[in-house]
Structure formats: structure tokens, C-alpha cells
Amino acid sequence: MTRLLARTYPAGVLVGLLLSLLVAAGLGLPALDFGRLGSILGYRDGAKYLSMVVHFLTAIVWLGGITVQFLVLVAPGLSESQRERLYALLVPWMWGSLLLLIPTGVYNTLNNPVTEFATSYEQLLQLRARPYGQVLVVKHIFVVLSLGLAGVAHFVVLPRWQLLLDEQRPTGSVVTTQRVVSGVAVVAAAGLLWSVTRLVLFGH
Numbered sequence: 001m002t003r004l005l006a007r008t009y010p011a012g013v014l015v016g017l018l019l020s021l022l023v024a025a026g027l028g029l030p031a032l033d034f035g036r037l038g039s040i041l042g043y044r045d046g047a048k049y050l051s052m053v054v055h056f057l058t059a060i061v062w063l064g065g066i067t068v069q070f071l072v073l074v075a076p077g078l079s080e081s082q083r084e085r086l087y088a089l090l091v092p093w094m095w096g097s098l099l100l101l102i103p104t105g106v107y108n109t110l111n112n113p114v115t116e117f118a119t120s121y122e123q124l125l126q127l128r129a130r131p132y133g134q135v136l137v138v139k140h141i142f143v144v145l146s147l148g149l150a151g152v153a154h155f156v157v158l159p160r161w162q163l164l165l166d167e168q169r170p171t172g173s174v175v176t177t178q179r180v181v182s183g184v185a186v187v188a189a190a191g192l193l194w195s196v197t198r199l200v201l202f203g204h
Contacts, residue, residue: 048111055104058097065094066150066189070182073175080171084161087178091154098147105143109136132199139195142188149185153178 072078072086127133161174 048108051104051107051111054100055108058101058104061097062094062101062146063189063193065090065097066146066182066185069153070179070186073179073182080175081165083175084158084165088158088162091158094150095154135195135198139192139199142192142195145188146185146192149181149188153181153185157181 069087069090072083072090075083078086128137157174157178161171161178164171164174
């Protein structure tokens with residue numbers, strides 16, 4: 001089981017990294033050049049640059065975790081107890097990454113050169129009339145959807161799944177529910193990546 005996780009989790013993180021590299025390639029960057037990307041996005045000073053790098057890396061952990069959990073649920077050859085253990089093992093890593101992902105995301109949004117002009121709520125509302133602001137709204141919808149689905153999967157469905165396993169009762173319906181929720185979470189993650197790509201291109 002440990003060997004399977006060792007193969008699967010890096011694969012999911014690699015998926016997130018490769019998607020980030022595709023974003024970089026779309027900007028004409030040689031690999032993921034954080035220095036040049038930071039310059040394009042306007043994060044040129046030390047604190048903004050560091051926050052941007054940490055945000056990108058923790059986003060890869062979060063999105064990689066979502067991907068791996070779905071793969072664990074649909075991978076053939078695993079017993080239900082193995083699926084549950086592998087799935088649950090990723091939960092603290094994913095929510096731990098949010099301790100850095102959310103604060104850096106808020107900081108980056110507030111200090112983005114496209115949005116930092118907004119010093120009042122009225123000016124912030126005006127941003128929605130611009131293409132960048134519209135995509136930013138879509139991005140945060142996907143963020144909330146991703147967090148909500150993960151919360152349901154991890155703190156509602158997973159405990160029920162574990163209880164049924166402990167009581168040696170059938171888990172088929174719960175596992176199906178978990179697959180559906182995780183599948184939709186993967187779709188939300190894809191939408192999040194799309195919106196981030198659009199924001200970077202607008203910034204470019």
C-alpha cells in the first residue's frame with residue numbers, strides 16, 4: 001500500500017506541475033521560470049515574488065491531491081480498505097497546504113498590479129466590468145467549489161465510509177458517492193486551472 005501511494009501521489013503532483021508548465025509554455029517561457037513569470041505578473045519585489053512562488057507550489061499540492069484521490073477511487077485491483085486508507089492519508093497534506101495557499105492567494109490578489117488600484121469596495125465592484133475582473137470572479141467560484149467539494153468528501157462522506165468499513169457493512173453506495181464528488185472536484189480543479197491561465201494571459 002505504501003509503495004502504491006509512493007507511486008501515485010507523485011504522479012498526481014506531477015500532473016499539477018505539468019499543467020503549470022503548460023501555462024508557462026503558453027507564455028513563451030522556458031520551463032517554469034518563476035523570475036520571469038513574477039516580472040510578467042508584476043510581482044517584482046521580494047515579498048510579492050516569494051508569495052507568488054509559494055502560492056504556485058502549494059496549489060500544485062492541492063490540485064495534485066485532488067487528482068490522486070480520484071485515481072485512488074477508480075484504480076482497479078484495490079480493496080475497499082486500501083482505497084479508504086490511501087484516500088484518507090492524503091487529507092492532512094491537502095488541508096495543510098491550504099494554510100499557505102489561501103493567505104498567499106489573498107495577498108497576491110490584493111497586491112496584483114491589475115487590482116491594487118481598488119482602494120474601496122466601489123472600485124472593487126468596478127473591476128467586474130473588465131475582462132480580468134470577470135475571470136477573477138470565475139476563478140474564485142471554482143476555488144469555493146473546489147474547497148466545498150473537498151470538505152464534503154473529507155468531512156462528511158469519508159467518516160461515513162470509515163464507519164461502514166469498521167462495522168463491516170456494504171460500502172458500495174458511499175464509494176459511488178465519493179467517486180462522484182471527487183470527479184466533480186477534478187472538473188472544478190480543471191476550471192480553476194483554466195481561469196488561472198486566462199488571468200496570467202491577461203496580465204501578460
